[in-house]
Amino acid sequence: MFDSVINLVNSCFHRQYYVHSDDTVAQQIVVHKNSPRGTLFRRAGPAQKVYFDSNDVRACIVTCGGLCPGLNTVIRELVCGLYHMYGVHRVLGIEGGYRGFYSRNTIPLTPKIVNDIHKRGGTILKTSYGGHDTSKIVDSIQDRGINQVYILGGFGTQNEATLIFEEIRRRGLKVAVVGIPKTIDNDIPVIDKSIGFDTAVEEAQRAINSAHVEAESAENGIGVVKLMGRCSGFIAMYATLASRDVDCCLIPESPFYLEGPGGVLEFIERRLREQGHMVIVIAEGAGQELILPSDKSNMNRPDAASDDLFHDVGLWLSLKIKDHFARNKKMTINLKYIDPTYMIRAIPSNASDNVFCTLLAQSAVHGAMAGYTGFTVGPVNGRNCYIPFHLINEGQKRVVITDQMWARLLSSTHQPSFVNPQHNTEEAKITLLI
């Protein structure tokens, strides 16, 4: 069809690297005899049949929501992938998130401009929360003649991308809308992991190490580290598993209570008696239901921004622990609270995330160039796939608790499960059957 493009693509890809149009990836990989394979996803990769003529392509890239490591790498690889793999030379950067579509000028992006940006944290396109206005955005897309839209963002952003996709369809425009999952929380449904996750877990080690040193250097030292994760405790769980210095990991998926027998405070007391110090990692979304309105007045943190719905649970827990030991007078404790959030999310992506971002960006480009639209690109069982928006939006956020990993974590920290006695009994009953 478009010979020039095809030749260019061919110079990059040997024939065997084309993805067959019926290549799919099975969601269900752990199988029993004759068990179903679950949903099959279209595998990402260069297609033999290219939909767009590269001379006609006008792509744009936008980053929305909070920072996470790897945004610049994805931007770089989208630009370079379009340029070098398909000869697309017109790529625009939308500045400052969704509202940049209608309130700002665009920035031309070339391989030269983006050449070194992957070595810096943040996003050269700036980002913001909110600002989504479907019709203004689609107006801008239409007015500027954009026919490929790459949207980097988390769960909310992907939802809003759907609105853009639907409005574009309604207007009958030939515009590919592609989502690239960006959330450090790693809670996007269907896909294995999102960008920046590995880097975040790595960098979290610094905070945990510091908490551990502070705790060890004091009498009854307690180090509390708050890590990202509102609905899911992936970072907290992986950082705990990687560190081996954590005594207690609290996540949103696994409810806990503070007071009384079997509660967190009792466990802290016991652990301090046993080893003289301890480290607690808490995900930001953990225990939100326990924070009373009266607690909140003490926690007027200045950087709430878009984070108003979430109270600083690390601060809350720290106060609760201090109060408890001040009241009980049983032991004097030394608690240090560390919130490394901004120091984690602002660093450049590490090597592993750089490779991941590269493949994701290239997959996104292949998908759009092949004429697919309304999909998010992401790894399913280790292979990048095109996932229709609705499967992301309708899916449940990924959580830790369904995962074998949580059991591994419990066996690693030797923390109790902080669940109610009834539940415990039920478990006990089950195990007696064996």
Next chain:
Amino acid sequence: MFDSVINLVNSCFHRQYYVHSDDTVAQQIVVHKNSPRGTLFRRAGPAQKVYFDSNDVRACIVTCGGLCPGLNTVIRELVCGLYHMYGVHRVLGIEGGYRGFYSRNTIPLTPKIVNDIHKRGGTILKTSYGGHDTSKIVDSIQDRGINQVYILGGFGTQNEATLIFEEIRRRGLKVAVVGIPKTIDNDIPVIDKSIGFDTAVEEAQRAINSAHVEAESAENGIGVVKLMGRCSGFIAMYATLASRDVDCCLIPESPFYLEGPGGVLEFIERRLREQGHMVIVIAEGAGQELILPSDKSNMNRPDAASDDLFHDVGLWLSLKIKDHFARNKKMTINLKYIDPTYMIRAIPSNASDNVFCTLLAQSAVHGAMAGYTGFTVGPVNGRNCYIPFHLINEGQKRVVITDQMWARLLSSTHQPSFVNPQHNTEEAKITLLI
């Protein structure tokens, strides 16, 4: 059966985390309609039925071959996993590789002793090449009453583990023999990746960055970095993809030639003319067939040790490039050669590898405690499985070239494929059919 064990296990694992005995992982994940699933591997995890009574278990751990990041983490987690998950208190360290079985005393390993070792590179058990003597080793196992043998090593080591496994069967001993794949080259068949690989790719960035800075700061500067990889170029390829500063990546799986049109030297000349500097990454096993005996006299490196069969291809390539430009007098070059091998393999594992090593060690322990033997533990499509030794030994070493990744790399470095003209033509022909 063994109630004490079962109770201990139950306190660690909720019922739902037991692996069903018919849980398998399909090797074939990219599927077409009704396509076969390939080999199915038994999924690793805690079994409901435990074979060993923990009071009777006497486990031993041995590390063989060269260093790679993560050995100490695996040792730590084997010891802690046996102790905390199953109550096994008698774990012995075999010192200095296979020959330690018969020529050295064992070292008792406890959670306290191994508590912090994951923060250090190398192996606290020391390691060595060779020294395998099946009957002496099995004598030692028998004499010491050992009934679980954990062997960390690469392809060769896993082969030798099979000999131990078979001799043990021949003697009718009830001893679990478990292999844990350790090769920084990442070339072990069947499994997704081996321990230390992520860390190695990360650390390789330092060498590549330095080569890039040296190259950029000189006129016609060339930075050459040699990375590990004898049969496969995984580290070289991933490090190149992660860096984006590499202009040419040479690996064992993709033959190349130096002189003449389409050769590496011509490409170097062109790239220098275009951008004034360049970075070359070469895997240690690349181009071995091109090294003539006469070249070798120039490369008497002191640290050959067990590496006698491999000539320092980075040194060889550097000399060839220097000779070429000295001879042609077309341009004066400034070449800097960096061999970061020991600086990469001796560092502690990063967070991602720490999690990987933990899960691998726990899987190994679950497998042995369940009574499985003669298997290597490793991830298949992202899930840890028990892989019978023979599938590892008979499998072909993993290579890069079958992977889509190599195409991605070529499109990222824009290097030619350095293959012969015929091959090129053939490709061209095919693409015309589209």
Next chain:
Amino acid sequence: MFDSVINLVNSCFHRQYYVHSDDTVAQQIVVHKNSPRGTLFRRAGPAQKVYFDSNDVRACIVTCGGLCPGLNTVIRELVCGLYHMYGVHRVLGIEGGYRGFYSRNTIPLTPKIVNDIHKRGGTILKTSYGGHDTSKIVDSIQDRGINQVYILGGFGTQNEATLIFEEIRRRGLKVAVVGIPKTIDNDIPVIDKSIGFDTAVEEAQRAINSAHVEAESAENGIGVVKLMGRCSGFIAMYATLASRDVDCCLIPESPFYLEGPGGVLEFIERRLREQGHMVIVIAEGAGQELILPSDKSNMNRPDAASDDLFHDVGLWLSLKIKDHFARNKKMTINLKYIDPTYMIRAIPSNASDNVFCTLLAQSAVHGAMAGYTGFTVGPVNGRNCYIPFHLINEGQKRVVITDQMWARLLSSTHQPSFVNPQHNTEEAKITLLI
């Protein structure tokens, strides 16, 4: 005198390395014609005449106050210096600060025990604030037969060391009391710098970098970083000079005001208009006089501990900035506040501090072995000296403002001096005279 010691010392030090007993270091190094040299300090180093017989020495080490990088290195080098340079084999660790003298058992310290501790942050001896009880401490020293006391601590700790020194003199005991200056604030009088300072400045770069990335990635992004420094802004100033990304540095020695013309808020507004983002570094002791009681209720931080007198000025400033822009409605800002305190002070010392700590510890040992007492060891104009306690205690805390460096910083950040208009006029007048 003590031949065995002398021989041991001789085997370590060539004759020329002895410090002459009348070697002194001049405090005044910038000199005019015939200007006085200021105080002369006795140079530290091995003396030809050793006071103690090493067989009789019973040394002890104690760490007091907050953490700073390098404590473990000093402990290690005191132990190794005493052992290897003088053959002293009996060194005790006092655990948990001053109160450890009378409320805890001592820990024997040997070269083997301390061999690797310099690679870890914190202090293996644990530390605490307060707990000083002169007579109980000297009782303990006397009862245990200790005759060398090495005290690591900051300004307060050195003051208390004087009390111990005087009580010991009053009792007529032959005990050397040696202070080793430990304060990350770097505010100890007379000496050039204290341990851990270089490491702290290095590590502070991470926080500043993150603040910079966050600020750059948002519209009107402001990154606020609080760094250590109660009476002096050394860390803030050096970290700012090292980074070059900081737009405004606020320190205790240089008063400022927020509102009105020439104030900090006006400057922030201007800088945001000019470049769209900015980074502010504030030392913890800056602007304390501006914090009103009504502000304090908002800042109930959990980790106040011994820090009760200081309010979190970073939090306060962040709230003030947010309030200002919320009120004025001129621009929407995005402020991120980072407090890296514990992540900085808990890391291991870097190479430069390791060398510094080694020389300091060796100097301390030489001084005590030569029979000196009642002194703090520290660098004066780059040479380690013995400084009598009273010169430290009576000296004024070191401050930044007398230093040329502050002028350099102002010329580097281009921030105004935030002083009152009168002062500005006066300056202008003077310069007209030139």
Next chain:
Amino acid sequence: MFDSVINLVNSCFHRQYYVHSDDTVAQQIVVHKNSPRGTLFRRAGPAQKVYFDSNDVRACIVTCGGLCPGLNTVIRELVCGLYHMYGVHRVLGIEGGYRGFYSRNTIPLTPKIVNDIHKRGGTILKTSYGGHDTSKIVDSIQDRGINQVYILGGFGTQNEATLIFEEIRRRGLKVAVVGIPKTIDNDIPVIDKSIGFDTAVEEAQRAINSAHVEAESAENGIGVVKLMGRCSGFIAMYATLASRDVDCCLIPESPFYLEGPGGVLEFIERRLREQGHMVIVIAEGAGQELILPSDKSNMNRPDAASDDLFHDVGLWLSLKIKDHFARNKKMTINLKYIDPTYMIRAIPSNASDNVFCTLLAQSAVHGAMAGYTGFTVGPVNGRNCYIPFHLINEGQKRVVITDQMWARLLSSTHQPSFVNPQHNTEEAKITLLI
């Protein structure tokens, strides 16, 4: 005189920060009663009387010789210092070392262009060895109307700067020639230290750590690390002192011999017997006199470049050690040789060096603007001074051996001094007199 400049300067510097024109720094700081102060050096800093009108200034910057950390920081701060402190807007970069003056176009340098370069290693101006042609260079300076020349380079470069300075004087040009000492070896006379040194010592720790891990993980493991230092062993010595893992440090200033009693090989054997492994650090200039022509054929290293006069002593030592143990058959050793040279010198400068580079560059600018010429700027006893070229050129290169530090190192590694027996006896005799 030039009011505009003065006002600008005044806005930067409070009155008290001007350097008095008779401020000097005494070279001799360790003093005895009435001892002479040695040479007095003019203290660097802003002068009250500015020589150049900033509108007339045309400055240029050139980097010569090998890389070291901090070059880009100095370039940045020269440009920003001239611009912000004095309003000088015309600064040219000379590309590729001395030969760039006559064979290349110049590059305009502005604060915007250099804003982020301090975060990258190397030099954005590129560098080269040689190429010095006094009259061509001065022709170029004259033709381009340059009146301030900033030359970054080591001992040789500073010598050549003198030739330029003298030719300029001969021609009667009003051109300030300023040297900025750049040598990672730290061997420039008079000054305390040169840029990049701290960073180099820090980065060398990685190589030493790796050598230590490799040595510890093998039977009779020996790790050999070669570090920079041709005439002086500063990096080797400081890296050894910082690490505490080094058993033997060999430097140019302290001769040694391999074979026989008291030789290095005997020491290695002893240390291996004692502790089973060891780490050796060798400076590149150590033992050059021991390398026989016959050894050299084995050491044809590809990256000799300008380094032809120096043979790879690390490689040579490694071969000698391997030969020795292969011959003696007393023990099997495992030797790993690490040459981290390029990985050290190509990294960005750390915080401490960034501050140092900033002050040095600002001092250089103040000196030139005040009308001084023919000087090198550098720290003497911790204060930056203007040092006339001839005192640098006629001075002896700085060496380690006159320093107390070497004694400290010997007492830290417990290595013998490897000197001949006569010398030892002489020492013994002297110490008996005490």
